[in-house]
Amino acid sequence: MSVNRRLLAYAAQYKRTIWVAIAMLALSVAAQLGGPFVAKMMIDRHILGIERTWYEVPANAPKAVAFRGHWYERGDYLAAGEPHTHPVTLLEVGRSFYFVQSSLPFTDNPTVHGHQVTVRSGDRTVTEPAIRLTARELFAFYQPEVPGLWRLAILYFLLLLGGAGFAYGQQYLLQISANKILQRMRREVFAQIQRLPIRYFDTLPAGKVVSRITNDTEAIRDFYVTVAANMLSSIITMAGIYIAMFILSVQLGLICLTLLPILAAWIIFYRKYAVGINHRIRALLSDINAMINETIQGVPVIRAFNRANRTQQEFDELNATYYDSQIKLLRINSATSHNLAGVLRNAFLALVIALFGWRAVHGAVAAISFGMLYAFVDYLSRLFQPVVQLVNQLSNLEQARVSAERVFELLDEPGRDVVDGEMARYRGRVEFEHVTFSYDGEHDVLKDLSFVAEPGQTVALVGHTGSGKSSIINLLFRFYDATRGRILVDGMDITEIPPQHLRKHMGIVLQDPFLFTGTIASNVSLGDESISRARVEQALRDVGADRLLAHLPNGFDEPVLEHGSTLSAGQRQLISFARALAFDPAILVLDEATSSIDTETEAIIQDALDVLKRGRTTFIIAHRLSTIRTADQILVLDGGVVVERGTHDELMRLRGRYYQMYQLQQGSVSA
Template identity: 60%
Template sequence: MGQTGKRLFQYAMLYKKPIIGALVLLLLAVCAELAGPFIAKRMIDQNILGIEKSWYEVAADEPYAVSYKDKWYKREDHFAAGEARGAEVHLLQAGRKFYWYEGTLPAVEGVRKVADGQMTVTDKTTGENAAFPVALISAKELYQFYKPEIPSLMKLAGLYVGLLVLGAVFTYGQRLLLQTSANRIVRRMRNDVFAHTQRLPVNYFDTLAAGQVVSRITNDTEAIRELYVAVLANFFSAIVYMTAIYGALFLLDPRLALFALPLVPILLVWINLYRRFAARYNRIIRTKLSEINAMINESIQGMAIIQAFRRQKETFKEFDELNEHYFTYQNKLLSLNSITSHNLVNVVRNIIFLIVIWFFWGDWFGAAIGVGVLYAFVDLMNRMFQPIVGVVNQLSNLETARVSAERVFTLMDQPGVEVEPGMMERYKGEVKFDNVSFAYKKDEYVLKNISFTARQGDTVALVGHTGSGKSSIMNLLFRFYDSNEGSIIIDGKDVLDIPKQHLRQHMGIVLQDPFLFTGTIASNISLNNPEISRERVEQALRDVGAYDMFAQLPGGIDAEVIEKGSTLSAGQRQLISFARALAYDPAILILDEATASIDTETEAIIQEALDVLKKGRTTFVIAHRLSTIRQANQILVLDRGRIVERGNHDELMDHRGKYFAMYQLQQGSAVTAS
């Protein structure tokens, strides 16, 4: 996975202790589970099929001895070294019945048949026959020979169940630790991504829809969580299982183990082929999901416009096209998953079983491989295919997580501005633009050779037609963007030498369309800054003449504000935004079309407050309504990115240039409207 995998690993290492603990528990669970086939093999070969081992007559009743026709017999594996043994006898199975035979068995091994008290054994390879007299044993008599093995069978069965319970406990602990760690990792990653969005420059969001950013912070990080929970557990357990089972198979019988060896290269080829196709599908799917989120977000934001202009059908058609594209690639990925699903794993497993059973049935392995060994092989192979199925089923999640991680890390790799610690003393607010030129896009300059000086306490008004560059000057002053040429000086210091956070600390802004956060009126003014006291909030509202207005609302200034303040009037939202700027006591105050959406009565209230608030504070006013800037110390008239006129209101009116024409036009419009 390259660089992406390395960074995912680094996040995992932040919580390495619980993850390592989970993997240790998983290892213990695997060990507990893998002990089962060996216990079952012992129960079959030793306690059940062991009845066909040689039995010897003993003198009297003793441990493990069995009474049969007034004599006592004990199985060969229960004799102590050097212990005396009597006559040899055997219990032999033919079909579903057992027969008694006294003496040493012939060396022939093969198919057994009984007729007229004679058992005939036919060697499959040589065809050689051996016949000897036998006597049928009843079920009750047979049970006596099994009876000594029952305590051992019960102990082994208890051990088997105990290991299953222990494995379940280990698995529970492993999943709990791993899922908790995964949630912590994703919480940390989500915090990091969101924090990084706060450091990104404003121009980054000019080209990326809000819904796409939201998708990366929510959907993509959630997909990564599955990587740490399901994918990590399945792949790690598969490695442990397969390594342990291969070892167990070679201990059991190297010939049988050879049948399982091709599984590893088959699985590796499988994974590579899957990833080649799935990666492309997942990239398209994640991209389309982001576009869908972006469109939903945009549609909700502009629902009033959509309904007012009856664009519901067209909007739905656009959404349906996106959704259909997403659906198409989801189906392609689904088809790929179906082709490479666990059904194919089962086919491979069954082919291996058929080959082994065919070899066993044909006696290719000889007497070395008995039923117990065969059972253990089948059990071990079934256990091996469980993690293989887990790996195959998680391939989709692996690719989804990998593509999602790429998208998240691409966002995090965008150059941002680190938050500078500490505070900056409040500067005076003397601003100088020295031959500043700026372009949003290469060589498409929106500001050309802008030069002016604003002294402390001055009010500088920027006027001009739409697109003349007024807002661009403010963007440069706030350092949302940096100029291509020239310099901007505040109190004799280049803004490029001042950290952005420190620079903005003593600036306040009121936008034409103020943004309000979900909360209360008071919290929207203080922005939950502990340095902004309740008294300061109330004083800011009084200064803009809005305290009495909001005090009459249910809850007063603690009245709830829903998203974007949609329950408040445009004037009320603007007053809150204005009070917010004043509460922070800025050295530089920027009013960007601040009175454009305010009624005449509210505007009069703000104008009265401004006369007091401008003292000791440099104020920049961007206004289309020229009547609001008659008292400005300096008015800059912009046209196509250049300052074409400058001076106060009276000077510009006497000049009878562009400003004069604009003012006369507005006054004429006002008279006509009245």
């Protein structure tokens, strides 16, 4: 499905609210566009309308005007059967009005010579005596028009007020819909992150993932709130203006219709040159976020190795590239927005006025009244407001489409659904059957690996860096799946068990423990309601954390900042260890859990392990071989293959690789 269709599919979920908003938008546009029609009526009917044939009527006529002892009423105001005689004409010549004591057949091209008015239409010329009206006399003829002008003025104000109210309503409803769409999209993106395999995060920096969740989704929100709303408003407004233009004059409407192909060419030109730049801008913004995230996490290393200047230089280069791309886009926007719109507006205005002048010179001005000209020019001026608004949104539209493409790319990544439900606690028998695994599909890090860990056993994995120790744990937790072979837990193939169910009865302590913002207690329970406060405190006491954390002012409720930065490495490790034990796992994994702990803390953990390993299968990845002397089984790995296996005493008697490693650590054999 295309990006545009997917964006529309999200909007369709709130179609009722959006349709109501569109209806309110149409009413708002109709109310706003009614103004020029009202102004046309005010001009043609009540302001210039007195230039008509009047009739002498009795003094009691409803809209009679007194003039030099006689009463006159406009011909179009005469009621059916109302008595009237002697037609006269009011005519404006220059800036003065004249009273002509007869009915003129036409009023084109009037001129005044003394007390006579001459009008011409083609080859015909008519000259009649005329009386110049004083200001007081002219106002008397306008007096019957005042109530009508007031009514139309009130109607104009009500249209403005109604248009503003409907505009507020449609904007409010569109904002609500847009924020609901954004809320749903962010929820789906965040849920997708929980579904994605670990492999995805190995190749994409965390900053780029964060950029897609925040910046890109925010750009999509702008699409619904600003871009879609403004473009929809522009299209409806343009359609309404064109309808109004054709009602006023089909000929002038057809002339203004030529703007549409110009606008289409305008949009095609913009997209041709701007799409690539927008893609570049979004990618650079993602790179900037990734670098900022990496820099914040690596501040101690950057400062320790005096890399601050070099890091600043790298950021400045990236920022400068982003700036240059923005300037390129700005040039395109500047060239295709207000400047071009202003040229087109002035050209069309000049064309309409020239056509009106030509028709006036050739005696066809009656077909276009001054009120119509005013309304048409008003509509033409208004037409370019949505045109400019539409073009100005092209940049935001392309940015939103690029951002949506990046977000949808994330949502389309294959992943595993989070499965609800429970699984009975298994005994913890683990069997690897001829397991082969590769991260990249080319180089195997585990090769035909087979071993069995019985329930309650402690299995130690040792070997140099890259030998495959952590890969075994990654496969056991189903962070990855084996390329070949099977892994069984209590005889069940783990690929047939939902990962969430499998991990429900597993616990892990990493070499670099991760603590969340909260308290020590909340980091142990991780907000799981099934883990009581008493259980949390018992787990902390079992690992000896009460001795190392007792000096904290708030005890187990001591606040923990991001990554546990205010705690020592040993304290963080103990909290992580207590977290694993609080969940009472059937399988416990210690991934070099004692490598960053001092001797005293290690002794505390070793004392706790002797009790806590009972009833659960424990895997230990250790560089300190002294910590695994009591292991039931030690697997010595090299290049993804088990080269030795047995207990500590058996391997020492074998005097093979394990023996050499142990002696090196004890200092008995020189390196």
